[in-house]
Each structure stands twice: as structure tokens, then as C-alpha cells.
Amino acid sequence: ETGVTQTPRHLVMGMTNKKSLKCEQHLGHNAMYWYKQSAKKPLELMFVYSLEERVENNSVPSRFSPECPNSSHLFLHLHTLQPEDSALYLCASSQDFGLASYEQYFGPGTRLTVT
């Protein structure tokens, strides 16, 4: 148990559906991240938030839309996805962006399958 929870754990959606992934951290951290993990590939950083403000959008397609209503919650809204978007989506948090905050705490991920 890392203190970061994600729901749902598994999601199957059609290309025309709209769904949302939810992440919640119980650690009092100020920074939150979305990563995409595909088989045999490095984790891809998608979005970074600091104190509810988006810091980075790493050239992610607009069919992925993040939302951070407060420092404990992070959402990833999905619409009109493609089959190649099937992957494990991981949420992470860190204390802040200081160099001493080198440890990221990951949630268990949402396994997304786009049909």
C-alpha cells in the first residue's frame, strides 16, 4: 500500500465512449503525475500537476484530458480513444518538486483496453 489509490483497476471501453480514471493520494503531497505504461516500453510521462496547476503536458493527444480539482485528487478524462491507447495508466505523487523529493509514490494503475 503506497498511499496512492486508483479506480477503476480495469476498464474496457469502445472507441466512442467517454470514461474517467481517478487517482487519490493520502500522503499530503503537492505534486501529482499521470504516466502511460505499455508492455516492454519505458513509462511515458503524460501530465504533471503542482498544487492543482498543470506544469507539463508532454505532447499528449487531446483525447486525454486531465483534471486536478485539489492536491489530493487527479482525474484523466478519456474520449474517442484508439486501440493503441490500451495500456496501464499509472498515477504517482511526490512531496513537491524539490531535488530532495526524488521518490515518487505510484498507484496500482488502471489497466485500460480500448476495443
Added chain:
Amino acid sequence: GQSLEQPSEVTAVEGAIVQINCTYQTSGFYGLSWYQQHDGGAPTFLSYNGLDGLEETGRFSSFLSRSDSYGYLLLQELQMKDSASYFCAVREDDSWGKFQFGAGTQVVVTP
């Protein structure tokens, strides 16, 4: 281009020692971290090197040589529960948490 290279798979027997190498080529360098991920689980932090040298945490040690753009994770006294994927990650900036990850090394521990 920017990348982190690590072996895709390593197999070893219980009680053995395994070294997972990681070479990196990134736009910036502010430290090398290691994570463990069991099948179906969350990546969990193992170790961090901000400066050259060896860091020891129980059975696991991590080493960094910034001049060689190289580091490794050493797993000693292997146990079956150490079967997992291990990722190296480089922090590329000092202003926000931009980390670049390797593709991971699958460690298989056999009896």
C-alpha cells in the same frame, strides 16, 4: 536522442547476486532512481543516487558514475519474492519532477 538502456531480462537462482546496469543519455541529470514492480502491482521506490558512489539499503545496493553516465542496481541474496521488473529513472531537471524511465529489467529468480 534521450534514452535509458537496461537489459530486458535476467535469470538467477535463489541466493545468487544480480547486477542490473543502466546507461543513460538525457538532456539533464539530477539523480538516478530505481523502482521495483511486481506483476499487477505499483512501482515502488528502491534507491536513489544523486552523487557518485554506492548506496546500500539492506540486500539492495545502487551505484552511480556520472562521468560514465552509468549506474547499477545490485540485488544480493536473491529471494523468490525478488522476481519482478526493475526500472531505472533519471531526473532530468531541477524545476519540476521530470523523470525519464528505462524500459525495465525482468528479474526471474529460480529455486
